[in-house]
Amino acid sequence: MKARVTVTLKNGVLDPQGKAIGNALHSLGFPGVGAVRQGKVFDVEIAETDRTAAEAALSAMAEKLLANTVIENYSVEIIG
Template identity: 70%
Template sequence: MIKARIIVTLKNGVLDPQGKAIEGALGGLGFSGVGSVRQGKVFDVELEDSDRAKAEAALKEMCERLLANTVIEDYSIAIT
């Protein structure tokens, strides 16, 4: 079994209204010194395959086809 964590974030330069709202809320709660906040998504995926190369290819395809909008989002894959 292979376990992976996929992190999807907005590309630099893409507006992040949810991140801005969180940034404002943190300030409203008294947390000073927060420069900026960007939000993203995390997916923990378990694959039954034990072939690391095949798993990496499958995970990349999952990101390209469903998990990330590659026009505005970047993703990273960490296999553990």
């Protein structure tokens, strides 16, 4: 089973990398770009056939390693 775990910063957490990306986009001629927030995407192949069990395992992975849950949120999506 294939899944995607998306990790983003929580609202209120400063994002200097997102700010730098936004500034770079403006200097590259994209003046209509507003605020930019950066995150991480993990595509994971998991040897699980039960969707509920897979989602639980992926959430555990995010909680233990993929996301810093103090400052980041995550979402799990089964993609195939």
